[in-house]
Amino acid sequence: MSFVIAVPDVVSAAATDLAGVGSTLSQANSAAAAQTTQLVAAGADEVSAAVAAFFGAHAQEYQAVSAGAATFHQQFVQALNAGAGAYASAEAANAAATANPWQVIQQDLLNAINTPTELLLQRPLIGNGTNGLPGTGQNGGAGGILWGNGGNGGSGAAAVGSTNGGTGGNGGAAGLFGHGGAGGAGGVSNVNASAGSGGAGGAGGLLWGNGGPGGAGGAYNGAIVRGAGSGGAGGDAVGLFGHGGAGGAGGLATANVFGDGAGSGGHGGHGGLLNGNGGAGGAAGAQGSVPGIGGDGGAGGLLSGNGGDGGGGFGGRSGHGGNAGLIGNGGAGGAGGFGAVGGTGGNGGTLLGNGGHGGNGGQSDVSDGGPGGAGGSALGLFGHGGDGGNGGQSAAAASNGGQGGHGGNGAVFGGGGSGGNGGASVGGKASGGDGGNAQFVGNGGAGGNSAGAGASLGQGGNGGLLLGIPGPNGHAGP
DSSP, X not given: OOOOOOOHHHHHHHHHHHHHHHHHHXXXXXXXXXXXXXXXXXXXXXXXXXXXXXXXXXXXXXXXXXXXXXXXXXXXXXXXXXXXXXHHHHHHHHHHHHHOHHHXXXXXXXXXXXXXXXXXHSSOSBSOOOOOOXXXXXXXXXXXXXXXXXXXXXXXXXXXXXXXXXXXXXXXXXXXXXXXXXXXXXXXXXXXXXXXOOOOOOOOOSSBOOOOOOOOOOOOOOSSSXXXXXXXXXXXXXXXXXXXXXXXXXOOOOTTOTTOBOOOOOOOOOOOSSBOOOOOOOOOOSOOSBOBOOOOOOOOOSSBOOOOOOOOOBBSBOOOOOOOOSBSOOOOOOOOBSSOBOOOOOOXXXXXXXXXXXOOOOOBSSSOOOOOOOOOOOOSSBOOOOOOOOOOOBOSTTOOOOOOOOOOOOOSBSOOOOOOOOOOBSSOOBOOOOOOOOOSBSOOOXXXXXXXXXXXXXXXXXXXXXXXXXOOOOOOOO
């Protein structure tokens, strides 16, 4: 048995040297062609003409043979380069197999396992789904039937002419075990068209896995009345265990352009059946003259899990906190931006859990401050109500601050939440929110403080019927 040793670097260097030789010969042949193929006869007689014609024909035949030789030489050099590349690839594969032989065995085994399901169902049994290509809005592929994450959605196509930006692709769903794929971002706009919305996140595994996050909305950078894209919804945890995916953020709009809309945030996905937190809602885009709404938080798992927090709004309503299931705390309401209303806190679990905090109202320098969101209530046997959000401040003349949000009510055993304070302003006023009530055993929540002359104080909540004291009233602010 014979053995052949090939060094790819040496073969590649030889091919380079041969290519240089061929180039030199071609230059020499080209330089000699004009002087040898077009000889001038030494005299006017027939013998001189015949001699010149003979040498010229010989030179032309030589050039033809040289051209053929150059073609063969080029093909030989190409073959050497291809051989060097093949040897290098073989060496790399052998080195990888030597360094990690299990990787080769694993890949061969996966190919054998996945081939039947891919042929029948176009889906692997084990493995992650394929990602959508950027700029196409393709959906992500589904994960393996048994095990594997969903593929990410591709981003949406950019706006062209008057055609709006494309929607991002949805994330692929997982199988039994795995996480959902992320939604693709919305396509960006141009000056004549709006931006695209983000794609939705994929669902988590049927037994275990988190939902995928929603894609962000596309930004709008034009100077006419158009809008940024909304964020995609977070994927749900549809199985027994897993957290919901977060909603995508809304896209930014052009600042200081009337009529340009900020993108709204996507809603969060819900948690798994036995356990899992809800996904947070996406925040609205932070620029634009048309309000953007924050996404609501997703609900917690049916048995246990906290609700997701709401996303902040921009000039519009902020997202509400998600409600808990049997055991868990409600999500906090989203905080307002630029005069937006604070989101309402989510309710606590029906057996055990506190209500979520209400979101603070947004500040404003051109109008009233945004009102604070109400705190979520504790609906079960044990738990405290959530505090109300504070009202937003206002820096505009003759405008009022935002009202404080009311505190949430307590559970059968638990106190009420405190009311939020009214927002300060230059010459206006804002009332404080009332405190939440206790039900059977617990103290009432404190009332929120007012701001400005003539504003109402927040009233304290009632104490429990069996045991508890009322909450104190708020104080009068400056």
